[in-house]
Amino acid sequence: MRLVSMENSTQQPVVLIVEDEYLLAYDLADALAQANISVLGPVGRVSEALFAISRADQLDCALLDISVAGEMIFPVADALSERGIPFAFTTGFEKSLVEERFRDVEVFSKPFNVFRVVDGIRKMAIRYRAETKRR
Numbered sequence: 001m002r003l004v005s006m007e008n009s010t011q012q013p014v015v016l017i018v019e020d021e022y023l024l025a026y027d028l029a030d031a032l033a034q035a036n037i038s039v040l041g042p043v044g045r046v047s048e049a050l051f052a053i054s055r056a057d058q059l060d061c062a063l064l065d066i067s068v069a070g071e072m073i074f075p076v077a078d079a080l081s082e083r084g085i086p087f088a089f090t091t092g093f094e095k096s097l098v099e100e101r102f103r104d105v106e107v108f109s110k111p112f113n114v115f116r117v118v119d120g121i122r123k124m125a126i127r128y129r130a131e132t133k134r135r
Contacts, residue, residue, distance in 0.1 A: 013125030016062040017042035018049045018076060019090065020069050024110075028063065031118045037125060045069045049076040053083070060125035062087040063117065066097055066107075074099055086124050090117070 015037050019025035025042035032039050040056060043049050045068060053059065053076070062080055064073045066089050073089070080087050089098060092110040108117050 012036050012038045013060040013122070013129055014038045014040055014056070014058045015121055015125055016040040016049065016052055016056070016059055018044070018046075018062065018068055018073060019065045020044035021065070027114055028117065031114045032121065035118050035122050037118075037122060046071045046073060046076055049073075050079055053079050053085075059083075059085055060128045061085060061121060063108075063121055064089050066091040066093065072097075074102070077102055077105070086128050088117075088120060088124065 015032055017025055017028055017032075017039055019028065019042050022044075025044065029039045029042055040052055040059065041049075043052055049062075049064075049068075062076070062085065064076055064087055066073050077087060077089075088106040088108060089102070090108045090110060090112065091097065095107050095109065098105065098107060106120060108120070
């Protein structure tokens with residue numbers, strides 16, 4: 001897992017990536033970095049994601065693969081929801097796997113255009129940052 005430096009995190013949005021497909025995870029991380037977004041991760045297990053969330057000083061949003069290392073991602077989605085942190089899902093499966101309580105969360109179906117995902121995540125992170133500054 002890459003750690004987000006405090007120097008960059010105050011200026012750039014911070015996004016957690018939970019993805020167990022190594023090449024896709026690093027393609028996403030690279031594309032987000034090129035968009036001036038700091039990446040926490042990528043991590044490839046639910047337990048790693050929960051640990052990262054519990055330790056993050058700053059987290060503006062997350063991109064969650066619905067099924068990572070044979071586990072469903074919903075405990076991570078619950079942890080983010082409890083903290084009010086927005087997220088989107090990715091999946092190579094049917095969108096019907098998304099639990100009812102998360103039906104309004106954006107889902108990017110694999111294979112997807114990495115730059116379309118990055119644009120959506122960038123907007124989500126910026127919107128979250130703007131909302132938290134107003135509080």
